[in-house]
Amino acid sequence: MDAKRAFRCLGIETSCDETGVAVYELGRGLLAQALHSQAAVHARYGGVVPELASRDHVRRLPALVRQALAEAGLSPSGLDGVAYTAGPGLIGALLVGAAFGRALAWSLGVPAVAVHHLEGHLLAPLLEPDPPAFPFVALLVSGGHTQLLAVAGVGRYRLLGESRDDAAGEAFDKTAKLLGLGYPGGPALAALADRGRPGRFRFPRPMTDRPGLDFSFSGLKTHALYTLREAGGDEQTRADIACAFQEAVVETLVIKCRRALRATGFRRLVVAGGVGANRALREALDALARAEGVRVHYPRPAFCTDNGAMIALAGCLRLAAGEAAGLEVEARPRWPVEALAPPGG
CATH class of the missing domain: 3.30.420.40 (ATPase, nucleotide binding domain)
Structure with missing residues (x-):
């Protein structure tokens, strides 16, 4: 060279x-x-x-x-x-x-x-004009993985918590299929959730009632299935179920991010992976950052x-x-x- x-x-x-x-x-x-x-x-x-x-x-x-x-x-x-x-x-x-x-x-x-x-x-956030400095907490949330990591530098990663079953994106896709939506299911479910009425249904926030930073999302799709069977499958009900499902996933992720930030003492949060493009998640994490006095970094949706x-x-x-x-x-x-x-x- x-x-x-x-x-x-x-x-x-x-x-x-x-x-x-x-x-x-x-x-x-x-x-x-x-x-x-x-x-x-x-x-x-x-x-x-x-x-x-x-x-x-x-x-x-x-x-x-x-x-x-x-x-x-x-x-x-x-x-x-x-x-x-x-x-x-x-x-x-x-x-x-x-x-x-x-x-x-x-x-x-x-x-x-x-x-x-x-x-x-x-x-990926290092590709942006205002990249995060190390160290930071990373929420890696995609169709195949949901993990929280402490990132001290390139190649210096410590796993804090991860999903014990379905990843968040996988749960989005499976629930979208239950609701009769096409592939890829995550963006379709998010779009349907925008037309839902908050508060009609409330889904559990898995593993938030106990200490730790692990996740579990497989039960949410089962909850969606039972709710759909009991409430019927008209368009508004499906939108309300999508809304309740997305709220549960988002709030669960936010709760665990808050815990991870407090446990590590880091002042920066990086969100990566396909689910990181979800608008509701970004809004909730922006609110978390303001409340905790930390900075949150996202790659652009294409990254x-x-x-x-x-x-x-x-x-x-x-x-x-x-x-x-x-x-x-x-x-x-x-x-x-x-x-x-x-x-x-």
Whole structure:
């Protein structure tokens, strides 16, 4: 690499049902990104079909890489490293991005690095103009994970609490399906909840009546099912149930965030993951921040869901510190984020 040139990294994200590619440069920021959502592919099945997800990544990835490089004004030889999501996620989908990324890096003679998908989400707010300083409490809330972490720096993560069953986003999707909504269910349920009447139904706030920072959301969808059976399924009742469900999830998350902030003494809260784009959650967490005298940081909605930009950033930080993967292709469907070490460690 030319010592006078900044470090540029290509990031590849294929952990589930979005194919994301981005180019990030240290000191300059995000140069380009390209994203393809598979929502239309999976909508007819009401959820992600792993084999279809893998095949679509194979089809889309080469063109998205070319698109991102063209947007950045680069040829492949202008890259100094390649980062790919190695896990957690769907094993077939991960292998597509990992094999492509590792092969591209080898062909260019540049290092590759296997990035943890959740580290990408945790660092996504660093892509914003006013990034959070370390340390902070992170609420990682998505379709596959609901966790609270103490983040002391890049690669320095301590798990404070997590869901014992369904993640919050998973509960949103399953409850949306009960209410007859399409895929993806989370945004559809949130839109229906906006038409609901607060107070008609009250759902429990799981695991808030005891100490600790763990979550449990599977019972809420069962509560929604029984409420729907008893109250009927007309449009207004469905909206009222969606409203009560969303209120329960949001208040539960807020209660646990408050506990985590007080337990750690940290003055910053970062919200990451797809559910972090939920408007009701953001409003409630903004109110929490005002009441507690802390700052709350969110990525822009496009960086809440899976994307290549967060992988390019996380990979760039690790590659620039001298970290690099071997020639093997790494893919880990299960991979605890707290097992990570700081870059180069």
